[in-house]
Amino acid sequence: MEDRHTILTKAEIEAVLTARHTLPVHRKLKHAGAAVAGLGGLGSNVAVMLARAGIGSLHLIDFDRVEPSNLNRQVYKMKHLGKYKTDALREEISEINPYIFVRTDTVKLTPDNAGAILADDKIICEAFDRAKNKAMLVNHLLEHRPDAVIVSGSGMAGHGSSNTIQTQQRMKNLYLCGDGTSDIASGIGLMAPRVTLCAAHQANMILRLILGEKDV
Numbered sequence: 001m002e003d004r005h006t007i008l009t010k011a012e013i014e015a016v017l018t019a020r021h022t023l024p025v026h027r028k029l030k031h032a033g034a035a036v037a038g039l040g041g042l043g044s045n046v047a048v049m050l051a052r053a054g055i056g057s058l059h060l061i062d063f064d065r066v067e068p069s070n071l072n073r074q075v076y077k078m079k080h081l082g083k084y085k086t087d088a089l090r091e092e093i094s095e096i097n098p099y100i101f102v103r104t105d106t107v108k109l110t111p112d113n114a115g116a117i118l119a120d121d122k123i124i125c126e127a128f129d130r131a132k133n134k135a136m137l138v139n140h141l142l143e144h145r146p147d148a149v150i151v152s153g154s155g156m157a158g159h160g161s162s163n164t165i166q167t168q169q170r171m172k173n174l175y176l177c178g179d180g181t182s183d184i185a186s187g188i189g190l191m192a193p194r195v196t197l198c199a200a201h202q203a204n205m206i207l208r209l210i211l212g213e214k215d216v
Contacts, residue, residue, distance in 0.1 A: 010099045017054040025211060026054055032210040033057035033101075035121035037109055037137060039064075039085040041073040041190060042153045043127030044092075045199035046206070048075050051093045053207055057101040058093065059121055060086050063108040073192040109133075111140050118145070123209055125202055126152040131183070138174065148173065151205050155179035156198035158188030165197045167205050177201035 008016075018026045032055055036043045039062035047058055066080040066088050080088035086104035093102055105117050114137060118124060124141060128134045134152060141150050155178035156165060164179040178198045182188065 007098070013054075013097055013099060021054070028211055029054045029207070030056045032123075033059065033121070034123040034125060034206050034210075035059035035061065035118055036125045036127055037061045037118075038127035038129065038133075039074075039089050040070065040127065040129050041192075041195040042156070042199045042202065043125065044075040044085070044089055045196050046125050046127060046203045047089055048092065048096065049200065049203035050206060051096045051100055053203075054097070055100065055207075055210075057103070059103045059105070059118075060089055061105045061107065061109060061117065062086055063106055073190055073195045109137060111136060114140050115144055118148070121148065123149050123151070123206055125206060126150055127199075127202070142171070142174065146173065149175070149209055151175045151177065151202050151209075153177050153198050153202055155182045156194045157182040157190055159191050159194065162194065162197055165194065165201060167201045175205050177205065 034050060034055060036047045039060055047060060050058060062085045064085055066076045066083050066085055070076055075092055076088050084106050086106045090102045090104055093100060126134055126137050138150055138152055141148055150173060154176055167175060167177045170176045
């Protein structure tokens, strides 16, 4: 068999996704979008999962560059070292589905700029590493964006039981994924399995919101 690199057409990709998901589900996903704030272990995996599901658009936000310590749990490869995470992740997504509209903002989100940067996003995935940054974004959005739904991650460090990673609706517009307690500051580190489990919870909750299944 000839070894060649094949780029599927948009119609071919949509036919595959329709066969996998059914036409009504695929239609909802391809007309939907989500923002991912923070493109580390959580955010990079969330974005890739949503891309594989066939979401129509993604808004990727991060100010950082890929470094060696990222490779143990994030989607990046050695070829991405030194690149901005926004650029590297856009590249990865283009190799999965080049027909997804990807918008990037290579900037650090703050209370001063979050409103403008996220103004058009209705579903926002909070995927920061540090607790204070998580709290800043979630609190800002709850106060200033009552029309937006936030899917946040908290507690996925170490190598404890997978069963402690859960999705909970904490407020009308806030869903929290994780075990809610484990923290890298405790010295147990971050490992790919539990980080990816939490990211999968976030991605699945975003898909459920798009499809109108809001209860957890």
